[in-house]
Amino acid sequence: MNESFNNVYDLDSDMDLKLLAMEFENIPSNHIKKRIKREFKDFKQNCSLISVNYNDYKYNHHYKVYDKPLLNITVMDKLYKNNNVYSFIINENYPFKPPIIEINFVNYSVFLKTSQLSSMILRKMHNINCLCCNTITCHSNWSPSHTINHIILEIRKYKRYKKHIIYKIFADKIKNKYLIDDIDLDSWLW
Numbered sequence: 001m002n003e004s005f006n007n008v009y010d011l012d013s014d015m016d017l018k019l020l021a022m023e024f025e026n027i028p029s030n031h032i033k034k035r036i037k038r039e040f041k042d043f044k045q046n047c048s049l050i051s052v053n054y055n056d057y058k059y060n061h062h063y064k065v066y067d068k069p070l071l072n073i074t075v076m077d078k079l080y081k082n083n084n085v086y087s088f089i090i091n092e093n094y095p096f097k098p099p100i101i102e103i104n105f106v107n108y109s110v111f112l113k114t115s116q117l118s119s120m121i122l123r124k125m126h127n128i129n130c131l132c133c134n135t136i137t138c139h140s141n142w143s144p145s146h147t148i149n150h151i152i153l154e155i156r157k158y159k160r161y162k163k164h165i166i167y168k169i170f171a172d173k174i175k176n177k178y179l180i181d182d183i184d185l186d187s188w189l190w
Contacts, residue, residue, distance in 0.1 A: 008051050011044050023052050029070060035095055036071070042149030047075040070094075073148065079156060086155065088148050095144040098137040101151060108137065112158070114165075121165045125190060131158055164190075 007023065009016040024040065027033040043050060051074040070092050077084040089100040101108035112132040114122065122128045132138065136146050136154055168190075175185045 007053075008049055010049060011047055017044075020050065020052070026054070027071060028054070029092060032070065032090060032092075032094055036073070036090075039147045039149060042147060043075060046078055046149060046152050048078045049076040050074070075152070077152065077156075086152060088151070095146070098139070098142045098146070099148065099151075101137060101155075103155065108135075108155075111155075117169070118162075118165045121168050122161065125164055125168065126161055128161070131161070 007019075009020040009023070011017065011020075020040075021037075024033060024037055027036060051072075053072040053074070054070070071090040072087060073090065074085060074087045077086060085104055087102040087105065089102075091097065091099075103111050109132065112130075112135055114131060119130055122131070128134050134141070135158075136142060136150060168186075171185060171189055175183075179185060
């Protein structure tokens with residue numbers, strides 16, 4: 001397990017759930033404490049492990065944020081068990097500002113970037129111009145009604161989209177090399 005998991009709680013264990021509830025009581029900010037407790041039910045549906053850490057540093061050059069990070073919630077996705085760790089760095093302005101997100105300790109914005117070819121395929125297959133403009137974590141799309149669970153579901157959806165892009169690129173390579181032009185492989189596959 002990675003070093004970012006200091007106190008790891010198994011969400012399938014009743015004892016760990018009680019310990020985690022006590023951990024949530026230690027959150028310094030009352031409005032964030034209430035919010036995280038409400039969101040906790042959704043964590044159980046989508047996550048197998050959770051770690052909660054409190055941060056006390058003022059400025060972190062790694063995240064390039066000036067807001068004081070208050071809480072770091074790291075979860076392991078139940079759907080993708082192989083090395084799919086999501087970190088949510090929550091500052092004092094949550095839920096009015098989105099958390100900073102990392103997937104496997106890489107910033108979420110890196111995951112959202114697409115090439116020009118990928119953008120064309122996204123537009124054709126899913127009617128989306130770019131992932132970073134459509135994400136709920138974009139400041140223009142964020143709303144306090146969004147939760148960490150919504151972000152986890154969005155990450156899963158965008159992973160599916162990226163797989164579709166890869167499959168489409170491979171299908172095009174195979175089509176160009178082995179098939180004749182009159183076969184409409186795209187309509188059959190997608």
